[in-house]
Amino acid sequence: xxxxxxxxxxxxxxxxxxxxxxxxxxxxxxxxxxxxxxxxxxxxxxxxxxxxxxxxxxxxxxxxxxxxxxxxxxxxxxxxxxxxxxxxxxxxxxxxxxxxxxxxxxxxxxxxxxxxxxxxxxxxxxxxxxxxxxxxxxxxxxxxxxxxxxxxxxxxxxxxxxxxxxxxxxxxxxxxxxxxxxxxxxxxxxxxxxxxxxxxxxxxxxxxxxxxxxxxxxxxxxxxxxxxxxxxxxxxxxxxxxxxxxxxxxxxxxxxxxxxxxxxxxxxxxxxxxxxxxxxxxxxxxxxxxxxxxxxxxxxxxxxxxxxxxxxxxxxxxxxxxxxxxxxxxxx
Numbered sequence: 001x002x003x004x005x006x007x008x009x010x011x012x013x014x015x016x017x018x019x020x021x022x023x024x025x026x027x028x029x030x031x032x033x034x035x036x037x038x039x040x041x042x043x044x045x046x047x048x049x050x051x052x053x054x055x056x057x058x059x060x061x062x063x064x065x066x067x068x069x070x071x072x073x074x075x076x077x078x079x080x081x082x083x084x085x086x087x088x089x090x091x092x093x094x095x096x097x098x099x100x101x102x103x104x105x106x107x108x109x110x111x112x113x114x115x116x117x118x119x120x121x122x123x124x125x126x127x128x129x130x131x132x133x134x135x136x137x138x139x140x141x142x143x144x145x146x147x148x149x150x151x152x153x154x155x156x157x158x159x160x161x162x163x164x165x166x167x168x169x170x171x172x173x174x175x176x177x178x179x180x181x182x183x184x185x186x187x188x189x190x191x192x193x194x195x196x197x198x199x200x201x202x203x204x205x206x207x208x209x210x211x212x213x214x215x216x217x218x219x220x221x222x223x224x225x226x227x228x229x230x231x232x233x234x235x236x237x238x239x240x241x242x243x244x245x246x247x248x249x250x251x252x253x254x255x256x257x258x259x260x261x262x263x264x265x266x267x268x269x270x271x272x273x274x275x276x277x278x279x280x281x282x283x284x285x286x287x288x289x290x291x292x293x294x295x296x297x298x299x300x301x302x303x304x305x306x307x308x309x310x311x312x313x314x315x316x317x318x319x320x321x322x323x324x325x326x327x328x329x330x331x332x
Contacts, residue, residue: 001027001028002024002026002027002028002064002290003026003027003028003029003030003061003062003063003064004020004024004026004028004029004030004063004064004065004066004067004286004290005029005030005031005032005053005058005061005063005065005066005067005085006020006029006030006031006032006066006067006069007032007033007055007058007066007067007068007069007070007076008032008033008068008069008070008071009031009032009033009035009038009039009042009069009070010069010070011275012069012070012090012119012275012278012279012282013033013042013067013069013070013090013279014038014042014045014279015275015276015278015279015280015283016067016069016090016278016279016280016282016283017029017031017042017046017050017067017279017283018042018045018046018279018283019279019280019282019283019284019320020067020283020286020287021046021048021049021050022283022320023283023284023287023316023320024287025048025049026049026064027049028049028051028061029046029048029049029050029051030050030051030052030053030057030058030061030063031043031046031050031051031052031053032052032053032054032055032058033052034070036052039052040052055076058080058083059079059080059083060083062083062084062085063080063083063085064085064086064290065085065086065087065088065286065287065289065290066080066085066086066087066088066286067088067090067282067283067286068080068087068088068089068090068091069090069282073089073090073091073096073100074089074096074099074100074103077089077100077103077114078103078106081103081106081107081110081112081114082106082110084110084112085112086112086113086114086115086286086289086290087107087112087113087114087115088115088118088282088285088286088289089114089115089116089117089118090117090118090119090123090278090279090281090282091116091117091119092117092119092120092121092122092123092205093205094166094167094203094204094205094208097116097117097122097205097208097209097302098208100114100116100117100300101116101208101300101301102300103300104299104300104301107298107299107300108298108299110298111297111298112298113289113294113296113297113298113299113300113306114299114300114301115285115286115289115294115301115302115303115306116209116300116301116302117205117209117302117303118278118281118282118285118302118303119274119277119278119281119282120146120249120251120272120274120275120277120278120281121144121146121204121206121249121251121274122204122205122206122209122302122303123277123278123281123282123285123302123303124251124270124277124278124281124317124322124324125144125146125206125251125253126206126209126210126213126302126303126304126307127281127303127304127307127310127313127314127324128251128253128268128269128270128324129142129144129206129210129213129214129253129255129304130213130303130304130307130308130310131268131310131311131314132253132254132255132266132267132268133214133255133257134310135259135264135266136255136257136258136259136264136266137257137258137259137260138216138257138258139214139216139217139255139256139257140217140218140219140256140257140258141217141218141219141220141254141255141256141257142210142214142217142219142220142221142253142254142255142256143219143220143221143222143223143253143254143255144204144206144207144210144221144222144223144251144252144253144254145186145188145190145199145222145223145224145225145251145252145253146204146222146223146224146225146249146250146251146252147188147190147194147197147199147224147225147249147250147251148194148225148247148248148249148250148274164181164202164203165178165179165180165181165201165203166178166181166201166202166203166204166205166207166222167207167208168201168207168219168220168221168222169207169211169217169219169220169221170218170219171216171217171218171219172218172219179201180201181200181201181202181203182200182201182202182226183200183201184200184201184221184223185198185199185200186198186199186200186223187199188223188225188252189252190225190250190251190252190269190271191250191252191269191270191271192271193248193271194248194249194250194271197225198225198226199223199224199225199226200223200224200226201221201222201223201224202222202223202224202226204222204223204224205222206220206222207220207221207222209301209302209303209304209305210302210304212301212302212304212305213301213302213304213305214304247273248271248272248273249271249272249273249274249277250269250270250271251269251270252267252268252269253267253268253269254266254267255267268324270322270323270324271323272322272323276321276322277317277322277324280317280320280321280322281303281317281322284313284316284317284320285303285306288307288313293309293312294306294307295307295308
């Protein structure tokens with residue numbers, strides 16, 4: 001009997017719950033939310049094996065995998081691992097991701113996998129990095145850029161990240177560095193219709209997650225698309241209410257290195273509504289953890305380290321409506 005749980009049913013969590021069911025379906029799908037009305041709404045949309053359950057019941061029901069969305073993911077991850085479940089954490093918060101990676105020993109002790117940063121960016125972006133790197137014999141530089149946000153919680157996280165420095169890897173000299181937030185302006189070409197956008201340094205988690213998979217890379221960096229107003233107000237509370245989910249977002253990865261004696265660079269991108277893509281990535285990661293299809297069965301890591309069959313992962317995402325791995329030229 002397969003039992004899955006999705007905790008937090010916002011823009012990402014509701015999509016993750018639907019995709020967990022569509023990919024299985026499991027024998028039982030437990031839904032947990034701070035809003036009883038929201039939980040019932042999602043349960044009604046899914047039907048079948050879905051039912052609403054409080055967090056304590058999720059832990060006592062011995063689920064095969066728990067997908068975490070919303071706030072409080074590190075604490076819930078620790079509890080779910082102790083309960084014997086694989087855990088997929090969709091957070092894009094750098095501080096949460098650092099704390100989740102710190103649960104590696106707990107995950108190994110429980111004999112379970114904690115998948116970290118399984119969303120749109122990071123998440124899908126990490127799989128694209130791994131996919132592009134598969135075309136090279138050695139990887140020297142990795143550059144990631146993202147545009148757009150999911151629901152209101154994601155928009156708030158995006159806003160705050162633009163005002164805080166994030167880690168970059170400089171293996172040729174200093175190792176981990178934290179350049180000023182909002183610096184490093186770069187014009188990045190995303191898949192149409194997003195097109196070219198100015199992107200800047202921010203508090204982003206991709207370098208941390210990707211470095212674990214490619215420790216010999218010389219440079220690993222990440223940028224986020226932002227307007228002038230975004231940059232000027234990043235250290236202030238949001239001046240207007242966050243938009244509801246539904247806008248288009250994009251990710252772009254560029255992986256440079258060598259194939260034989262030749263220097264090569266491969267650029268891939270994806271475009272979708274971020275919450276839709278994040279929910280599909282988190283759900284698929286949960287199924288792969290239960291099915292033993294990830295590169296490891298215990299510990300804590302991101303998808304760049306865990307998904308070696310990137311073609312298979314991306315194919316299943318495409319079947320769920322998330323189109324990824326589109327080549328992106330230097331001019332668009």
